[in-house]
Structures are given as structure tokens and as C-alpha cells.
Amino acid sequence: xxxxxxxxxxxxxxxxxxxxxxxxxxxxxxxxxxxxxxxxxxxxxxxxxxxxxxxxxxxxxxxxxxxxxxxxxxxxxxxxxxxxxxxxxxxxxxxxxxxxxxxxxxxxxxxxxxxxxxxxxxxxxxxxxxxxxxxxxxxxxxxxxxxxxxxxxxxxxxxxxxxxxxxxxxxxxxxxxxxxxxxxxxxxxxxxxxxxxxxxxxxxxxxxxxxxxxxxxxxxxxxxxxxxxxxxxxxxxxxxxxxxxxxxxxxxxxxxxxxx
Numbered sequence: 001x002x003x004x005x006x007x008x009x010x011x012x013x014x015x016x017x018x019x020x021x022x023x024x025x026x027x028x029x030x031x032x033x034x035x036x037x038x039x040x041x042x043x044x045x046x047x048x049x050x051x052x053x054x055x056x057x058x059x060x061x062x063x064x065x066x067x068x069x070x071x072x073x074x075x076x077x078x079x080x081x082x083x084x085x086x087x088x089x090x091x092x093x094x095x096x097x098x099x100x101x102x103x104x105x106x107x108x109x110x111x112x113x114x115x116x117x118x119x120x121x122x123x124x125x126x127x128x129x130x131x132x133x134x135x136x137x138x139x140x141x142x143x144x145x146x147x148x149x150x151x152x153x154x155x156x157x158x159x160x161x162x163x164x165x166x167x168x169x170x171x172x173x174x175x176x177x178x179x180x181x182x183x184x185x186x187x188x189x190x191x192x193x194x195x196x197x198x199x200x201x202x203x204x205x206x207x208x209x210x211x212x213x214x215x216x217x218x219x220x221x222x223x224x225x226x227x228x229x230x231x232x233x234x235x236x237x238x239x240x241x242x243x244x245x246x247x248x249x250x251x252x253x254x255x256x257x258x259x260x
Contacts (some may be wrong), residue, residue: 023102025093126165133165
């Protein structure tokens with residue numbers, strides 16, 4: 001499939017999302033938020049669901065959490081124009097509440113189809129609802145900053161998945177902002193490893209290899225503050241580990257997605 005064909009397929013999915021009435025969330029939406037970015041990307045970022053600003057503009061991550069995501073991407077010399085950004089649910093839950101299981105299930109086919117079209121090497125999960133799709137049973141406080149093979153039923157069985165807290169969590173607990181930036185340093189290295197694994201699998205004609213989770217590198221200048229699990233708000237709901245294991249992959253700050 002060419003990039004033009006991929007974009008056309010994504011546009012078609014987006015049109016369906018815009019008119020979707022599969023669950024109750026459509027009743028209160030201003031605009032659905034299918035997602036945005038380049039069809040040529042190797043990296044997809046998946047969040048939870050649209051917020052107030054996203055609902056008004058029909059674009060993902062354009063509020064305060066979106067500004068932080070832009071900063072995170074810039075910290076590894078990436079931009080949102082080089083990736084694809086979407087959510088588990090495509091319409092805003094009332095009052096920014098958690099999406100309900102039936103709402104997630106109703107929206108799941110759209111995300112599956114987007115992933116099939118994009119066929120990413122790496123999926124970066126933002127928050128526990130996104131993480132649960134790609135790594136069922138995992139706890140974000142234990143696996144954030146690590147990557148592993150995506151669950152076969154996630155819609156991206158050939159991808160690796162890298163777990164991160166949702167940027168909105170840092171708006172509730174400021175110390176998580178450093179955790180996000182620390183974890184983000186491991187994303188380019190995870191993409192590099194995902195590329196290598198995919199190339200090896202294609203050469204061998206086998207299914208994607210499953211590897212042990214690899215913690216992201218920790219930049220020394222980001223170690224000044226240690227997140228306090230006891231201070232986490234109810235919305236975060238996960239403990240932050242006290243220690244970080246050594247990374248198995250070095251971060252190359254010059255690593256790029258190679259799209260432009």
C-alpha cells in the first residue's frame with residue numbers, strides 16, 4: 001500500500017468516525033476526533049479519549065496535555081507531523097470521565113483499522129486505558145518507560161509497544177512531568193529496536209519476536225525529582241516505582257523517523 005493509499009484509507013475511517021453513533025458518547029459530542037498525523041509514519045501514539053478542546057476542534061491532543069505531548073516529542077527531536085496521534089475512544093466522555101468498557105469496545109474496530117492501515121513499527125501508549133489494549137494485565141506504574149511486543153489482539157501484532165503515563169497525569173501531579181520526559185528518551189531507541197526486530201522477522205519469514213521489556217534510559221539531569229506514589233491523585237491510580245533498572249538500548253538523540 002502506498003502512502004497515498006494509506007492516507008485515503010485513514011480519511012475514509014475518519015469520515016465513518018465523524019458520523020458514528022455506535023455508543024452513547026456521540027450524544028454529547030461537538031466533533032468526533034479520529035486522529036491526525038502522517039500516513040507514512042512508523043510510530044503511532046495512542047491516548048485515552050478527547051477532552052474539551054479536542055471535542056471543539058476535532059483534533060487529538062490540542063489542550064494542555066497536547067502542549068506537553070508536543071514538548072515531549074520535541075525533546076527527542078520529533079514533531080507531531082512525523083507521527084500519527086489518536087485515542088482509544090474517538091468522542092469525549094462527559095466531564096472527561098474514564099471511558100466505559102462498552103464505549104471502548106464500540107470504538108475498538110476503528111483503532112484496529114487505523115493500525116492495520118498504518119502498520120506501525122512502534123505504538124506508544126499514553127495512559128493505562130491505551131496500555132491495557134496493547135499489554136493486557138500490565139500496570140502502568142510497573143511498566144512505564146519499557147517496551148515489549150504488542151498483544152496479538154491489539155490490532156498491531158507486528159509492532160512493539162512502549163508504555164508511558166498520559167500527559168494529563170502530569171497536570172494532576174507535577175512530579176510526573178519529569179517521569180514523562182525521562183521515559184520519552186527511550187522512545188527513539190525503542191523504534192530503532194522495533195525496526196531491527198521487524199527486519200529480522202521479515203528475513204526469517206517468522207512472526208514478530210517477543211522480547212523482555214527494556215526500561216528506557218534515564219537522563220541524569222532528569223533525576224532531580226522522584227515521583228511520590230502517595231501524592232498521586234485518584235485520577236492517576238497507579239504507583240510509581242522507586243527504582244529504574246538499567247536500559248538495554250542506548251538513546252541516540254539524533255535518531256529520526258526518517259520521513260522527511
